[in-house]
Every structure is written in structure tokens, then in C-alpha cells.
Amino acid sequence: MTNNTLLTIERKTAVLDRVGISRSNLHKKINDGLWVPPIRLGDRAVGFLVHETDQLLGAYILGRSKTQIRDLVEQLIMVRSEKFNKKSNIEAAEEITAELNSFEFLGERPPQISVTNKLVSNPIGGGL
Secondary structure, three states, rough: OOOOOOEEEEEEHHHHHHHHOHHHHHHHHHHHHOOOOOOOOOOOOEEEEEEEEHHHHHHHHHHOOOOOOOHHHHHHHHHHHHHHHHOHHHHHHHHHHHHHHHHHEEOOOOOOOOOOOOOOOOOOOOOO
């Protein structure tokens, strides 16, 4: 099975610009379990997986409750940690894609995604 979509890490500043919230509001959401924790990219840089941000934005747009959003955050963290702790990056990305494509959030299916061999890109530039 060939997968075609890229798992992309988006830097924190890009997430803040896209979501339209302040840095302190994002940190509060993370601390309250209403947003996924960032991925460390270096000593002073963090980012977020774009598909996780997309899922969370969808939940907020649909007016989901805090409890429902916490449940979604827990699912996203579980999928992230289970897959990347024991597989190669490509195998993990393929499994994450399959699980995300099977999610039903209160009976609604998210857009289908897939993965390419280019596992992670840095939209700001430079390598990881």
C-alpha cells in the first residue's frame, strides 16, 4: 500500500499564527489537557504535528466540550507515543495514518490522510 501525504511538523509560531491564540493561551491549553504537548526539535525549538493541530481545530470549530477535546488529546497522544516508541518512523507514520483515518469523532469522520517516505518536514526551513 502506497501512502502519499506528509507528516509535517509545524513550528510553534506558525501554529499560533494559524490558530490565532497567544503563546500563554496555548500553554494554558496544553497544561489543561486541551492541546497536545509540543515535539522538541532542538534546545530552543518546538513544533506540533499538523494533523494533530487540524484535528483539534476541527473539534473547536464544531463546538466540542472540554471533556470531548481532552479525550481527543488523549487519543492523539496515545497514537503518537505508541507508534513512535516501537516502530521505524515510516512504519509508525503508516500506523498513525491508519488509526487517524479510522477515528470517528462523535460519528463524524475526519478527512482521510496518508503518508509518504518524507516523514517529517520543517516548513520554516532547514533540517531537523
